[in-house]
Amino acid sequence: MLSPMTANLVFWSGALVNLALVCVLALRGVQLARQQEFPRHRRQMFAVSGLVLFFLVSYVVKLAFLGKEDLTVWSPSDVLWLRIHETCVGVMLVAGATALVLGRRFARTQLVDPDSEAPPPPARLCRLHRVVGRIAVFGAVSGFATAAVVLAGMFARA
Ligand code: HEM
Numbered sequence: 001m002l003s004p005m006t007a008n009l010v011f012w013s014g015a016l017v018n019l020a021l022v023c024v025l026a027l028r029g030v031q032l033a034r035q036q037e038f039p040r041h042r043r044q045m046f047a048v049s050g051l052v053l054f055f056l057v058s059y060v061v062k063l064a065f066l067g068k069e070d071l072t073v074w075s076p077s078d079v080l081w082l083r084i085h086e087t088c089v090g091v092m093l094v095a096g097a098t099a100l101v102l103g104r105r106f107a108r109t110q111l112v113d114p115d116s117e118a119p120p121p122p123a124r125l126c127r128l129h130r131v132v133g134r135i136a137v138f139g140a141v142s143g144f145a146t147a148a149v150v151l152a153g154m155f156a157r158a
Pocket of ligand 1 (some may be wrong): 030031033034038041042045046050068097099100103104105106108111112127129130131132134136137141
């Protein structure tokens, strides 16, 4: 039987691997959009969203069984890194959900479905999707970098 401290470290190490995968797949998804491969971009971003959803569900399960971290034993600088990390993840979630909702409006246009007869989406919508999409990917990558710092602190305290 794992101690709660070890179980926490196992959970957060797995979450870091998950976030690394999110970053790699999302960066590839951006590359696909730049190559005008929009149906593949769409599938790629759905896979990324699935991984993010998996993390959120596993986090709720973790909270139920292991509870929250005891921040009273963390140094002020470790807590600050945690807050910066949470902000990055928050940005990723809000911007990513917005990109996903806006992206759904492209699904039946010729950009994504060549057989569609619907007119192309307005340029303003494309621009907005591009901006929030890039913010989401930036949130994921900075969320990964700061998660590595937070996890290193957790191992150092263990
Ligand atoms: C969380 C999900 C998504 C993210 C983070 C995302 C991100 C991005 C980014 C960063 C770009 C701009 C690439 C560049 O030129 O630098 C882009 C373009 C695009 N994406 Fe997504 N995307 C997502 C979901 C979707 C979905 C679901 C669809 C289709 C149903 C879609 C369709 C498109 C299209 C058509 C463009 C090109 C828009 C244009 O003409 O500028 N995306 N996306």
